[in-house]
Amino acid sequence: MSSPLVAPPVVKTKSLSCPNCGGPVELRGFGHALTVVCPQCFSVLDASTPELKILQQIEERWRRTPKIPLGTRGKIGGGEFEVIGFQTRSVEEDGETFSWDEYLLFNPYKGFRYVVEYDGHWNFVTPMEAMPHRIALGGRPGVIFEGRRFKHFSGAEAVTTFVLGEFPWRVKTGDKVIDDDFIDPPTVLSAETTDEEVTWSRGEYMTGAEIWKAFALPGPAPRASGVYLNQPSPFKSGGMWTSFGGMLAMVAALAIFFSVFSANRTVFEDHYQFQTGDGREPSFVTPIFDLKGRTASLELTVHANVTNDWAYFNFALINEDTGNAFDFGREVSYYTGSDSDGPWTEGGQTSTAYIPSVPPGRYYLRVEPEMDANAGSFVRASNGKMTRVNRMSYSITLKHDVPDYTWFWIVAGLLMIPPLAHTVRGRNFEVRRWMQSDYPPVQHGGN
Amino acid sequence: MSQPISNCPNCGAPVQFRWSGAAQTACPFCKSIIVRTDIELKNVGEVADLPPDPSPIQLLTEGSFGGQRFNVTGRLVYEYENGGWNEWHIVFSDGSSGWLADAQLQYAISRLAPAQALPAQAEISRGKVMTFNNVEFEVATLTLARYKGFEGELPFPYYGKSDMLFADLRTTGSQFGTLDYSEDPALLYLGEWVEFDQLQLKNLRQFEGWA
Amino acid sequence: MLRYPGYLAYGLLLLTGLMWAEYRGWSLSSVDQVKNVPKTVRDNPGAYRSHYGFYPRYVGGK
Numbered sequence: 090m091s092s093p094l095v096a097p098p099v100v101k102t103k104s105l106s107c108p109n110c111g112g113p114v115e116l117r118g119f120g121h122a123l124t125v126v127c128p129q130c131f132s133v134l135d136a137s138t139p140e141l142k143i144l145q146q147i148e149e150r151w152r153r154t155p156k157i158p159l160g161t162r163g164k165i166g167g168g169e170f171e172v173i174g175f176q177t178r179s180v181e182e183d184g185e186t187f188s189w190d191e192y193l194l195f196n197p198y199k200g201f202r203y204v205v206e207y208d209g210h211w212n213f214v215t216p217m218e219a220m221p222h223r224i225a226l227g228g229r230p231g232v233i234f235e236g237r238r239f240k241h242f243s244g245a246e247a248v249t250t251f252v253l254g255e256f257p258w259r260v261k262t263g264d265k266v267i268d269d270d271f272i273d274p275p276t277v278l279s280a281e282t283t284d285e286e287v288t289w290s291r292g293e294y295m296t297g298a299e300i301w302k303a304f305a306l307p308g309p310a311p312r313a314s315g316v317y318l319n320q321p322s323p324f325k326s327g328g329m330w331t332s333f334g335g336m337l338a339m340v341a342a343l344a345i346f347f348s349v350f351s352a353n354r355t356v357f358e359d360h361y362q363f364q365t366g367d368g369r370e371p372s373f374v375t376p377i378f379d380l381k382g383r384t385a386s387l388e389l390t391v392h393a394n395v396t397n398d399w400a401y402f403n404f405a406l407i408n409e410d411t412g413n414a415f416d417f418g419r420e421v422s423y424y425t426g427s428d429s430d431g432p433w434t435e436g437g438q439t440s441t442a443y444i445p446s447v448p449p450g451r452y453y454l455r456v457e458p459e460m461d462a463n464a465g466s467f468v469r470a471s472n473g474k475m476t477r478v479n480r481m482s483y484s485i486t487l488k489h490d491v492p493d494y495t496w497f498w499i500v501a502g503l504l505m506i507p508p509l510a511h512t513v514r515g516r517n518f519e520v521r522r523w524m525q526s527d528y529p530p531v532q533h534g535g536n
Numbered sequence: 537m538s539q540p541i542s543n544c545p546n547c548g549a550p551v552q553f554r555w556s557g558a559a560q561t562a563c564p565f566c567k568s569i570i571v572r573t574d575i576e577l578k579n580v581g582e583v584a585d586l587p588p589d590p591s592p593i594q595l596l597t598e599g600s601f602g603g604q605r606f607n608v609t610g611r612l613v614y615e616y617e618n619g620g621w622n623e624w625h626i627v628f629s630d631g632s633s634g635w636l637a638d639a640q641l642q643y644a645i646s647r648l649a650p651a652q653a654l655p656a657q658a659e660i661s662r663g664k665v666m667t668f669n670n671v672e673f674e675v676a677t678l679t680l681a682r683y684k685g686f687e688g689e690l691p692f693p694y695y696g697k698s699d700m701l702f703a704d705l706r707t708t709g710s711q712f713g714t715l716d717y718s719e720d721p722a723l724l725y726l727g728e729w730v731e732f733d734q735l736q737l738k739n740l741r742q743f744e745g746w747a
Numbered sequence: 748m749l750r751y752p753g754y755l756a757y758g759l760l761l762l763t764g765l766m767w768a769e770y771r772g773w774s775l776s777s778v779d780q781v782k783n784v785p786k787t788v789r790d791n792p793g794a795y796r797s798h799y800g801f802y803p804r805y806v807g808g809k
Contacts, residue, residue, distance in 0.1 A: 099742040100590065119743055120590040121640065123619055137619075167733075169746075197743040198592045199732045200641030218642060218729040220674060220706045234708065257640050259618055286662070286677045328750040336758040340765065347769045372792040386772035405795065407784050414781040445774035455792050493774045500765045507754050 100197070107132060108141050117160065117173045118195055122255035128159075133252060133261045145261045151251045153177055156206065156311065157192055159254045163304035166202055166213055170194035172304075174254035180245040180268070193256060201257065204300065205292065209313030210320060211300045212277065212292035220289060221271075221278055229528060232271045232278060239271035239278050242318045242526045247281075270318060277319040294319045316522040324515030329508035336504050344497045352490035356380060356387075357454070363400075364480035365462045372457035377409050380449050380489055387444040388491040389454075393421045393483035394438060398464055400481055403457040404442065408450050415444050421483075443493060456485065544568060546579045555609045555627055558689035569686075571693045580695055584685045586613060591622045591638045592740045595688045599636070599735040601645050604628045608636065610688030616681040625690050633691045635725065636735075643735065644712055646727025654724055657717045660703050668726060673705035673713050 103116040112129035116122055122136040124144075131152060133145040155175040157163075162171045174193030179186050189207035191214075196202075203214035221234035230241040247268040252260055267282040275294035280287055294317070297310025313320075356378045363371070380387075393400050399422035407414040422436040458481075465479025520530050541552045547566040560571050562583040571578045597608040610625040621639035628634060637644045655666060664675045682698045700718035710730075716723040767773075788795045 099744055101744045118590065196641075197590065197746050198641070198740065200643075216642065218644075218706065218712060219709055220676060222708045257619065329754055332751060332754055332758065336762065339762055343762070343765060343769070370793045372795065374789050374792050384771055386774060405781070405784070407788065409786070409789075412782065412784045412786075414784045416779045416781045442778070443774050443776050444778050445776070446772050453789070455788060455795055457792070490772070492769055493772075495775055496765055496768050496773075499775075500761045503761055504758055507751075507757065 105141060107134070109143055109146070114141070115160075116255060117171060118255050118257065119197055121195070121257040123258050124252070124260050125255040126253050128253065131253075135259075136255065147251060147262055151177075151262065153190075153251050153253075155190065155192065155253065157204070157300075157304055157306065161304050161306070163194075163300075165194070165204070165300075165303040166215065168196050168199045170196045170199075170202055172204075172254070174256045175252070176249055176256075176260065177251040178247045178268075179250045180247050182245065188250065193254065203290070204295075206300075207317065208315060209297055209311045210317035211295040211297060212319070213295050214279075214290050214292040217278070217289040217291050220287070230269075230271075234278060237273050237276070239273045239276070242270045242272045242277075242523075242528075244269040244527060272319045274319045275321040292319065294321060315525070316518060318522065318526065320522070322515055322518050322522075324511055324518050329511050333504055333508045337501060340497055340501055340504070344492075344494065347492040351492045352382070352385075354489045355486060356489045357487040358484070360482065360484045361456075361458075362480065362482050363458045363460065364478055365460050365465065366476055366478045371459065372403070372455060374407075375454040375456070375485075377451050377453045378487075379451055380447060382449055382490070384446050384448050385490040386493060387447050388488045389419075389442045389444065390439060390486045390488075391419055391421060391441075391483060392439045392486075393481045395421055395423050395460075395481050397424050397426075398422070398461060398479070398481075399436075400483070401459040402440075402483075403455075403459070405455040406444060406447070406452055407455060408448075408452055410450055413448075415447070417442055417444070443491070445493070454485070454487070458483070542572075542577055544570060544579075545577045546570075551577070553689060555689050557627065557631070557633060557691055558609065560686070560690040560693050560695070561610070562687065569695050571695075580693070583687075586685045586687060589613070589620075589622070590641075591624075592641075592743070593622070593624050593636065593638055593737065594739070594741050597624075597737055597739045599626075599737040601628075601634075601730065601735060604630060606634065606636075608688075610686065610690045612686050612690065612694055613684040614681045615684040616679050620684060625688070635727075641732070642729070643732060644727050644729045645735075646712070646714065646725040649713075649724040649726045651721070652724065654715065654722045657701060657722065660701075660715065660717075666705070668713065668724070671707055671711055673707055673711075675703050676706040677704040678702070679704065 100119050102119065105114045105116065107114050107127035107130060109127060109132040110130040112127060114125055114127050116125060125134050125136045127134060131147040132143050133147065135142040135144055157172050159172050159175060162169055171194065172192050173195045176191045177188055178191065179188040189205060192204040194202040194204060201216065205212045205214055221232035224231050224233055226238060226240050232239045245268060247266055249260060249262050249264040251262060269280045271278045277292040279290050279292065297313060301310040357375060359375065389404065391402055399420060401418060401420045403418045405414045405416050419440040419442050421438060421440045423438045424435040426433060460479045460481065462479060463477060465477045467475050468478045470476045523530050541550055544551050544563040544566060546568040547563065549563060549565040551561065551563055551570060553561060558572065560569065563570055567583050568579045569581045569583050571580050593608060595608055599606055606626040606628045608624050609627050612623045614621050614623065621637060624636040624638065626634045626636050634645060634647045637646065660675060660678065662675050662678060666673050679702045681700050681702060683694065686694060697718050703715040705713035705715065710728050712727060712729055714725040716725065
């Protein structure tokens with residue numbers, strides 16, 4: 090007969106009586122529990138012996154109600170876990186107290202996990218066996234783990250202020266650990282240091298909605314306020330700038346396309362002379378020319394050889410058939426000289442006018458030049474008197490189908506607005522994140 | 537796998553060793569700890585009843601690791617000031633011996649490392665760094681433990697020792713080590729942390745309310 | 748690139764507008780239009796009254 094190997098019976102949950110109030114204390118952890126809290130009288134009991142020795146009684150003012158009730162099961166982190174313990178911890182900073190809640194999750198095969206909640210922000214936490222490598226990151230502490238850099242966010246002494254349910258280790262209110270958090274959103278690596286050991290754990294950010302869905306909790310999840318240390322930024326702007334780059338390239342391509350395929354055809358060009366004081370009618374009309382094809386723009390260029398003088402041109406582009414006209418004027422002024430800073434010039438001898446959306450047809454130009462009659466050189470007139478005569482030579486060129494490049498600049502500028510706004514909001518988000526850290530950003534200046 | 541059948545040196549009942557490498561087992565009838573030497577079986581004491589414990593692993597659980605299948609043949613239960621853990625003895629398909637640790641459901645597989653120069657017990661403290669196989673290990677915790685009990689078949693005699701010092705060695709990755717100062721010279725175990733799903737365990741214990 | 752469909756739609760709208768504006772010869776600068784200019788202007792250009800109005804004299808210099 091061989092040594093019998095009998096499979097142990099199915100492990101059952103246990104229910105004991107609280108030694109303080111006699112109420113039922115349920116043990117969901119199948120013998121893992123070292124500490125359990127009576128849910129009726131809030132006595133902290135030593136579960137390592139069957140007598141359930143009373144270690145502590147939690148005062149009423151510290152008692153809280155977990156947002157996820159003990160015993161709730163959820164599908165999370167690749168498995169099914171049950172909430173068996175609850176702990177509230179607090180940190181004091183500048184006279185203010187900050188508290189967060191930790192929910193201990195249990196699966197008899199996969200082990201223990203946590204869900205941590207602060208101000209509506211949640212984290213799914215897994216204990217780590219590895220110890221990340223500590224380094225200096227830009228003058229501050231950091232760690233490297235699995236090829237990622239984690240920046241130190243905060244380090245403080247955390248005190249346990251409330252416990253409920255059961256834990257596989259000894260815990261009671263008043264227990265202290267030094268808690269250091271290192272972030273690389275959406276992940277956080279936390280180190281808890283006591284006199285005996287350092288325990289690392291890894292947290293992944295989760296929203297209230299995701300937690301509520303995982304644990305099938307009724308109603309809406311509590312709203313999150315502010316920015317949490319490892320909350321992922323919704324304004325990672327890299328993607329938008331890439332799109333901007335792509336679309337800017339398209340704008341440039343369009344500019345090249347239009348500059349190549351616009352006809353830019355000179356439909357009229359001529360040279361003239363003008364002078365004041367000869368008593369003749371200054372205005373004249375050009376011969377008729379044809380504007381063929383689609384409605385397009387015209388560019389008129391007038392060049393005059395004025396020096397330290399000005400000339401003004403009244404133009405009308407008149408459609409011979411319809412009688413519609415474009416009426417405009419242009420000034421050409423050019424001044425030059427020299428002073429203590431050296432030679433200078435002001436203005437130019439060329440002026441252009443851009444006439445948009447000119448329908449095709451037969452057109453001519455009416456031109457009326459004008460100059461300063463009191464400038465110019467003295468000349469003896471035919472009647473013997475000395476008069477001033479101002480004169481110039483000028484040319485008029487008319488080009489058909491000329492692209493207006495202003496549009497390209499405007500579109501490029503407009504395209505820049507959303508990614509710029511996105512980047513600004515992203516910076517703002519990070520400032521709000523780091524304001525709560527041990528390294529709050531300096532206002533106005535600094536980095 | 538040879539399965540020699542012998543008689544319990546205490547009560548005479550037939551005792552079968554399921555594993556050829558077994559050096560220790562317990563008589564199921566009189567609860568004597570039986571140690572097997574090359575020549576004879578020796579009774580070295582009584583094994584304590586194991587209290588109900590939460591490990592999902594049991595004798596005859598099977599699993600996979602490092603491309604090999606393994607069987608659970610025995611277990612050592614340790615306890616210390618703040619709890620306890622299980623070291624399940626496993627035998628791989630190539631006959632080699634290893635350990636599957638279950639400490640609050642954090643699992644690790646390790647093997648005895650070949651004899652080498654190890655720091656003395658007096659030199660060990662938390663934070664001390666040492667190198668094995670080109671990997672840096674750091675002492676994370678020092679634990680003073682004792683045997684709570686054993687069951688099944690073990691590769692070496694484990695009995696009678698109390699107040700054993702263990703040093704937990706951790707790395708920046710999944711490797712880990714244990715320095716066992718219960719022996720002189722000390723023993724080094726090297727291994728890897730594993731997730732429950734990686735081991736593909738079969739024939740596990742059942743828990744009320746859990747699939 | 749497809750992470751911001753709103754921005755892409757906005758950009759595509761701008762590009763379409765750009766192409767149409769260029770094709771039709773639109774411009775931000777506008778020029779006054781006058782209707783019904785009589786054909787007699789070709790014989791008598793001085794009779795045409797410019798609607799552009801009086802232009803103040805520019806006095807230049809530094």
